[in-house]
Amino acid sequence: MKPWKIPFLLILIGSATLSQTIELKIVETSDVHGAIFPYNFTTTKPADGSLARVQTYLNEERSKDQEVILLDNGDILQGTPAVYYYNFERPDEIHLYARVMNYMNYDAGTVGNHDVETGHKVYDKFNSEINFPWLAANAIDTLNNKEYFTPYTMIEKKGIRIAVLGMITPGIPNWLPYKIWEGIEFEDKIEIAKKWVPKILADENPDILVGLFHAGVDYTYGNVNEMTPRNENACKLIAQQVPGFDVIFVGHDHQVWNFEETSSDGSKVLILGPTSGARNVAVANFTLQRDSNSGNWHKIIRGEIVDMKDYQPDEKLLEHFGEEFNEIKKYVSRGIGRLNGILDSRKTLFEDAAFSDLIHNIQLDLTKADVSFTAPLSLSTIMNSGELYVKDMFDLYRYENLLYTMELSGEEIDKFLEHSYALWFNEMTSEEDNLLMFEKDDNGSLKWSERYNTPLLKNRYYNFDTAEGINYTVDASKPAGDKVTITVFTNGSDFDFNSIYKVAVNSYRGNGGGGHLTMGCGIKQEDLPKRVISSTEKDLRYYLMKWIEKTKEVTPTTNNNWKVIPEAWYNTAKEKDYKLLYGKEN
Numbered sequence: 001m002k003p004w005k006i007p008f009l010l011i012l013i014g015s016a017t018l019s020q021t022i023e024l025k026i027v028e029t030s031d032v033h034g035a036i037f038p039y040n041f042t043t044t045k046p047a048d049g050s051l052a053r054v055q056t057y058l059n060e061e062r063s064k065d066q067e068v069i070l071l072d073n074g075d076i077l078q079g080t081p082a083v084y085y086y087n088f089e090r091p092d093e094i095h096l097y098a099r100v101m102n103y104m105n106y107d108a109g110t111v112g113n114h115d116v117e118t119g120h121k122v123y124d125k126f127n128s129e130i131n132f133p134w135l136a137a138n139a140i141d142t143l144n145n146k147e148y149f150t151p152y153t154m155i156e157k158k159g160i161r162i163a164v165l166g167m168i169t170p171g172i173p174n175w176l177p178y179k180i181w182e183g184i185e186f187e188d189k190i191e192i193a194k195k196w197v198p199k200i201l202a203d204e205n206p207d208i209l210v211g212l213f214h215a216g217v218d219y220t221y222g223n224v225n226e227m228t229p230r231n232e233n234a235c236k237l238i239a240q241q242v243p244g245f246d247v248i249f250v251g252h253d254h255q256v257w258n259f260e261e262t263s264s265d266g267s268k269v270l271i272l273g274p275t276s277g278a279r280n281v282a283v284a285n286f287t288l289q290r291d292s293n294s295g296n297w298h299k300i301i302r303g304e305i306v307d308m309k310d311y312q313p314d315e316k317l318l319e320h321f322g323e324e325f326n327e328i329k330k331y332v333s334r335g336i337g338r339l340n341g342i343l344d345s346r347k348t349l350f351e352d353a354a355f356s357d358l359i360h361n362i363q364l365d366l367t368k369a370d371v372s373f374t375a376p377l378s379l380s381t382i383m384n385s386g387e388l389y390v391k392d393m394f395d396l397y398r399y400e401n402l403l404y405t406m407e408l409s410g411e412e413i414d415k416f417l418e419h420s421y422a423l424w425f426n427e428m429t430s431e432e433d434n435l436l437m438f439e440k441d442d443n444g445s446l447k448w449s450e451r452y453n454t455p456l457l458k459n460r461y462y463n464f465d466t467a468e469g470i471n472y473t474v475d476a477s478k479p480a481g482d483k484v485t486i487t488v489f490t491n492g493s494d495f496d497f498n499s500i501y502k503v504a505v506n507s508y509r510g511n512g513g514g515g516h517l518t519m520g521c522g523i524k525q526e527d528l529p530k531r532v533i534s535s536t537e538k539d540l541r542y543y544l545m546k547w548i549e550k551t552k553e554v555t556p557t558t559n560n561n562w563k564v565i566p567e568a569w570y571n572t573a574k575e576k577d578y579k580l581l582y583g584k585e586n
Contacts, residue, residue, distance in 0.1 A: 019292035023066035030251030031276035033079025049279030052313035067157040073251035074112025074214035098129035110166035135166020163206035216253030332391035341556040348376035354556035360468030363504040401506035410497040419520025422480035435573035463514035
């Protein structure tokens, strides 16, 4: 079933005398990433998605003869200057996002991995400021072996009892520094669902059971399967293996989902999820009819995804938080330096580009490491010559990663790069082949993104790491694992596979994100912290900003320390793939 089709679940048991009908609407936001206002603080342009638009939708739905429940599925405290400002620049104030969610009357929420990324000081404080339970049944406090957050909550509407079980994706230890989630163990979602669902059904006797899981649907993502412990995206598996849910709201993967799944007892479960940035919401519409004999509620459930671009921002919300909006706008408009040249992230997919080299050079300067690794965090950012402002740092570096200095051997550096280019470049057999590794169907044809009308990359671009500090070639005609040849350090000194070197890498990669250090280098997950020599206290974006403020003038340069061969094949394929993704040449 295609995700935009509207599933229709009808649950009737035997013959019944129906005496009462209630309409109930459950609305889910997910992966909003700080999009409160209908304004992009980075581009200074209007935004289609925002909680201000969601508020208008809610006002309309709450005015109808129905009950409305509002849920959030995590990843709210990272992604825009609006939340960054209150995370780190105004940490002593009640968080703006908490005040907005309280204003909108959220009934419950689930914690997301990017919420944890902000650190204990931020998310613990935020949890104390919201007027609703923040859920994560599989986040266990290691001190007392109890849930660190609330595991589930009960909501009652006109006598209808709704249980909401929340869980977070358990992959956090593979992505985030230990001190950010210190004292918390993230357990397998399927096992925790099997523990809590029977207990909720027995203790609470709910009329509706809702799963609110910050996790995706594709349980094979990252080359894993249904048997992989602590699967990052186990929502579909939970629907299949744990009977009792009426609807499972998903998130994390920024994909639209609206389909039915069959549970192990033959019952149907509706799975719903929106994209991100409050550009749409997922909605479960319940028609509940009471059996006057048994008192049970019979349920008709319809799913829909509602786009927010057609809703005007709520003027009262904008007025209520107008002072905060102006303060954030002033913050991001502060000048920090000047850019003498163009930074174009589109080039990072194909060559040694100035966009990546700026990050590399700053990382090397901050850490004094021998080698730097970084990946593009955007595929379509262009920064033109002129003044640089705080807002530009959110284009230059999207995430709140820390900066690690780690120890790796020369051999491990080589394996790290082999892993990266195996995710990134196709094994070419002629110049007719693609350079990039695209997703293909069973017939070998490229799969296309309906949202962007571009071919889909097989792997996530934020795992396409390049290196600075060493010179190397990438042979696109060679198979995975045999593409990279490191020749020498860029300063002319010898590169030794047996020597130990200092490497600058962000905390996502340093904690195992993307598998470069674990699957690529073969380092055990539990041994990664032993390789960390030092870590920054604040996020890398903060240090990028301070570096630019100190330097004042930034001139984009590229030293061409790596190149792709065979050169003729590369040039032909590069031009073709660039046109596929961007429609024209540079």
